[in-house]
Amino acid sequence: MDDVTTGTLRDLLLDGFGRIREGVPQVVDGLSVDELLWRPDAQANHIAWLVWHLARQQDDQVAHLAGEQSAWLGDGWIDRFGLPYAPDAHGWSMSSDDVGRFTVTDPELFGEYHDAVHDRTATLLQRLDADAYERVIDANWDPPVTVSIRVVSVLGDALKHLGQAEYVRGLVQRRR
Incomplete structure (x- = not known):
């Protein structure tokens, strides 16, 4: 991968993650706690739960790629949210009962937390060069998972969950 290709890839990824950054506040804006x-x-x-999960999975995976602690743990978001989950919880394999135990007191936390996660994501993407994007991080797959494949996976997962949250928002608004 050359510098031009790396720059194009970085620009595309930053645009994709930027769309999520814009969408998170929009999906929660104006909704009551009961509606959320x-x-x-x-x-x-x-x-x-959908918005929290999309941010948590992005946070954990970006932190892993950057070799850092997640914003959730390192920046105190775990305490601000005060969720009834283990510190390392991020939503994978949670039951319906687990989702039902989710609580929220301040809807603005979602946008603030995701902003912090987005900033870490953008910083990572700015640091990656061609060699870093091609580095294998999980050889247990065929083909092996590279940094670039993982970043696209994180982006795809976050976009799916944002779309799901937008759909549920539409259902909430029709109930009004």
Whole structure:
């Protein structure tokens, strides 16, 4: 990968993650705590959990790639949210009961936390050069997972969850 390709890749990734940064506050803006916690049915995820999970998975994976502690733990977001989960929880494999135990007191925390995660993501992307993008981080897959593949996976997961949260927001607004 040459410098031009690396710069193009970085620009595309920054644009993609920037769209998530813009979307997180928009999906929670103007909703009450009850609306953020509303679930279409007992097995569904609510907006609050979806937005928290998209930020947590991005935070953990970017921290791992950067060789740093997550913002969740290192910057005290775990205490600000005060969730009834283990410190390393990020949403994977959570049951419907776990989702139902999610609480929120300040809807603005979602945008603030994701901003912190986005800033760390942008910093990582700015640091990566061609060799870093091609570095294998998990050889247990065929083909092996590189940094670039992991970053795209994180972006894809966050976009999916943002879209799900936007859909649930539409359902919430139709209930009004």
